Amino acid sequence: MPQAPRPSHWDFDLDRVPPGEDLVGVGADLGLATLFQAYCEGVFPMGVGEHGAPPLGWWSPDPRGVLRLGDLRVTRSLRKVLPRFEVRVDTAFRQVIEACADPERPGRWITPEVVEAYVRLHEAGWAHSIETWQDDRLVGGLYGVAIGGLFAGESMFHHARDASKAALVHLHALVAADGLGDRLIDVQWRTPHLASLGVTEVPRSRYRELLARALQLPLPEPWR
Template identity: 45%
Template sequence: MQKKRHHLPIALLDDSLSFPDVEEATEEGLLAIGGDLSTERLLLAYRSGIFPWFNEDSLILWWSPDPRMVLYPEKVKVSKSMKKVIRDDQFRLTKNAYFERVIDSCAKMDRKGQEGTWITPMMKSAYLRLHELGHAKSYEVWQDDILVGGLYGIDLGHVFCGESMFSTVSNASKFAFIHLANDLNKKGYCLIDCQVYTRHLESLGAEKMARNEFIEILQLRPNQENIK
């Protein structure tokens, strides 16, 4: 028999650096409202299985969905057509060299069923700070010296928390994601956190994981060499 989830009032965060237990999240995954986007709070959030996601005219919303969408790096799916794209050197890859351009491109992307962007100026500033401190990283995809795709996320040393990706030509974001997964696999990472389900992520090998299992993996000791 499935345990019925109780509904507590959504927590309103203050200046104290803490979050409610993730089990208090709603069925949609909403856990708390308010607080700030300080580096300390953001790192605490990601290490606790929580991430911010809100529109420009909204208070800060903090989420911890159950189940979680994740990818084991060694399970990334590479289609025959993508193997040909990689083999034919259709794209060139750089890593962590143009972070701000990637986040700007992600913010400008038109997405189905979504008005505006959740990558607000406040979010951008917060993630640029994380990047400067070595916690946020990007992959950039080029074609004829034009930036045509990429992704960025938070690197915890054993889990990479994917935040957003963009593509202006076919297969560019897949190219970045596949290279990310292969690199993380070589470094012994446990997971790529993809947050919530999309068909695109599922086609690349992502799968659903119970939140409590995801939290257990987050609590494993990260490899300090990986987060330098």
């Protein structure tokens, strides 16, 4: 079982943030305690400069994109291709986050500093990767932060069609495996692509309620 870090000295209290404001703070650091506390409060980091460059911003979208357990839409065509992939958990975390941070990707925001911060978070037992493989080659995956019944998804990538979707299907099954319905998959913002997979939006106030319940639950079995 991973051990919670010491309390952070940074304040992530969202009570003073106006509704509809996504960017809730600028500054702080990417230390373990800071990241852990931020996710427990419903906040995550992303640089506000071009391609995620400094200054470091802290975000809590309103509304928030979430995937509730049971809402994942798996089309017939996707279900047919799932057996083509081998899915592994936490065997190539750095490879996954570096693939997500590929400077050739449009809309990139993951800087080298973010990569190293989340590798440290992974080594501490709080950040995880779901990986899809073909012929022993990493072809897709996602990574995020798991605390209690929360999985906060950060980014995904694919080098083969449907490879990232296969990772999401496996993540949903992993989080839902023990039947605890208050578990929560957070995807930050709902995009048209994520909406097609079953992601919905909730106001930040509702997200904080869902988060509070999720944090009281145990981690999914593979990460305890």
